[in-house]
Amino acid sequence: MSLFSKPWKLTSGFIFGGVLVVAGFLLQILAGPVRWGLLASPVNLILLAVFIAFIIFAYALKGKVAFFAWLGSSAAAVPSIACTLLMTMIMGLTAQIPERGWLGNMITFWPFVLCYIWMTAVVGMVAVNHLRRLSRSWKEIPAVLNHLGLFVTLVCATLGSADKRELEMMLKEGETQTVAAREDGTTIQTGLAVRLDDFTMETYPSGMPKRFASDVVVTGKSGKAIPGVIEVNKPMEVDGWKMYLYSYDEEAGTESTISILQLVKDPWLPFVYAGIFMMLAGAFLMMIVGFKKEETK
Amino acid sequence: MSWDSFIWFAAASVILWIIGSVLAWAGGKRTAAMSVYGLGIAVFFSFILAMWISLERPPLRTMGETRLWYSFFLAVAGMIVYSRWKYKWILSFGTLMATVFIVVNLMKPEIHSKALMPALQSPWFAPHVIVYMFSYGVLGAATIMALYILIFKKGKETSEDMATTDNLVATGMAFLTFGMLFGALWAQEAWGTYWGWDSKETWAAITWMAYLLYIHFRIARPKDHQTAMWILLLAFICLQICWWGINYLPSAHATSVHVY
Structure with a gap:
């Protein structure tokens, strides 16, 4: 198994996966858990450029370097999916409570993260491969959509996570609020002025909640007062902030005069959506044509 | 429609599915097998529809309700495979698996109230x-x-x-x-x-x-x-x-x- 000459196969892929997991363990010990917060812009943009450059570089050299040829093949897809699957299974079987150590916080566990990066690199290579063949055959379209869609979704969701802002804004009936709290409890000015006119909670005869609604008037950058009703599943958007109904005074129940909104701004969301819709279209086409079989090989 | 009548619809569907499966084993009676089997699916689906109407929401909330759909789609999947690839045993297996989930639902129907919490009130549900x-x-x-x-x-x-x-x-x-x-x-x-x-x-x-x-x-x-x-x-x-x-x-x- 040489990096340059001997062809890499399925078995070498599983060895590579094992090495990756060991490397992850070492990183975890030496550098500590993955700190996703460090990825905030512009670091994520730089990493995106580096990752895409690596994929193009690897693709260009796949005729010369056996490792790169393998990285874009089904012989790498199988072990990379298997290793990522295994890591995700560990996550599914252990309670995700950060106080419980490494396995309680899998999304910051290096072996888990490295397996996902490996799988994403394979998906990226395969996407380029199918894209190149697209000019010769329209039959490549489902594979392009599936792989490129998954690549875009994974990359943008992961790199974008540090740029996502989630704030909580507490509103009292009749009052206007402009500040909101970060997760760590510190507050910031949102640039929005939100007045709560009325909070409504309806219940079923059993006492189970049926409907929550907050009548608000929001004044944004434009200075125009925008009236709206925010309900569960019905957020409102002003100046790029999506406002979700988050909580209320649970002790007061239907008498609550307090409504807590969640304000979310996620600049990478449109790209994640683009990836998701590519995958939806790809799945639809795969349903019609099936996946490629090479039984005769 | 109430959950009490489920047993009658289920029994009718299972009997029709069994007749369809037997006809498939008999060979050469594909149209007859598929018609009877398909009728069983229609009877089963009519119960789902009736539940939908009487609950005033899609019956998808509880485990029991999702099992209802599972039985239905198992039968549908069996029929699709049979119509395309002609395995004479697939209808029997579809019947068997769908029946298992029907029996589970009869033994353990779970709650089926009209209430739908706000998070589930979405066109995506x-x-x-x-x-x-x-x-x-x-x-x-x-x-x-x-x-x-x-x-x-x-x-x-x-x-x-x-x-x-x-x-x-x-x-x-x-x-x-x-x-x-x-x-x-x-x-x-x-x-x-x-x-x-x-x-x-x-x-x-x-x-x-x-x-x-x-x-x-x-x-x-x-x-x-x-x-x-x-x-x-x-x-x-x-x-x-x-x-x-x-x-x-x-x-x-x-x-x-x-x-x-």
Whole structure:
């Protein structure tokens, strides 16, 4: 198994996966858990450029370097999916409570993260491969959509996570609020002025909640007062902030005069959506044509 | 329509499915077999529709209600396979599996009230769950194929058998993808997070990757049927954990928004 000459196969892929997991363990010990917060812009943009450059570089050299040829093949897809699957299974079987150590916080566990990066690199290579063949055959379209869609979704969701802002804004009936709290409890000015006119909670005869609604008037950058009703599943958007109904005074129940909104701004969301819709279209086409079989090989 | 009348609809459907299966075994009576079997599906679906109307919401909320759809889609998947690939035994297996879930529902109907909590009042709710149940049904049929190949064919499976299995997985996988991504789009609308590693989401990803593994293994090692079928069985176990098994996983129960 040489990096340059001997062809890499399925078995070498599983060895590579094992090495990756060991490397992850070492990183975890030496550098500590993955700190996703460090990825905030512009670091994520730089990493995106580096990752895409690596994929193009690897693709260009796949005729010369056996490792790169393998990285874009089904012989790498199988072990990379298997290793990522295994890591995700560990996550599914252990309670995700950060106080419980490494396995309680899998999304910051290096072996888990490295397996996902490996799988994403394979998906990226395969996407380029199918894209190149697209000019010769329209039959490549489902594979392009599936792989490129998954690549875009994974990359943008992961790199974008540090740029996502989630704030909580507490509103009292009749009052206007402009500040909101970060997760760590510190507050910031949102640039929005939100007045709560009325909070409504309806219940079923059993006492189970049926409907929550907050009548608000929001004044944004434009200075125009925008009236709206925010309900569960019905957020409102002003100046790029999506406002979700988050909580209320649970002790007061239907008498609550307090409504807590969640304000979310996620600049990478449109790209994640683009990836998701590519995958939806790809799945639809795969349903019609099936996946490629090479039984005769 | 109340849940009490389920037993009558279920009995009528199962009898029709059994007659259809017998006609399929008899051979040469494909149209008759499919008509009777299809009638059974129609009777079963009429109960689902009646429940929908009387509950004033789609019957998709409780475990019992999702099992209703599962029985329905298992029967549908069996019929699709029979009409395309003519396995005379598939209708019997579809009947058997659908009946198992009917019996579970009769023994343990669970609650079926009209109440729907606000988070579930979304246009995404029905497509998210129905698409998932259809995919579970089709992948159930793929599992039957895997068992058939592993136990009865033992290396003598035809390329036709493998093509059937691959096609079922491709269809099931497409719907699994729809279900998962509809869920992500819904979650984004409901609370601004399309993916939160909730334990149901984690197991949905595991299930999705397990079938992805099958598809890519089939491309990488097209001749190793045995291993491929074992991957398919593993994937089906993941699917069952995702669907109801996580309710029994201590790791998942405390934190999931999907416990029902």
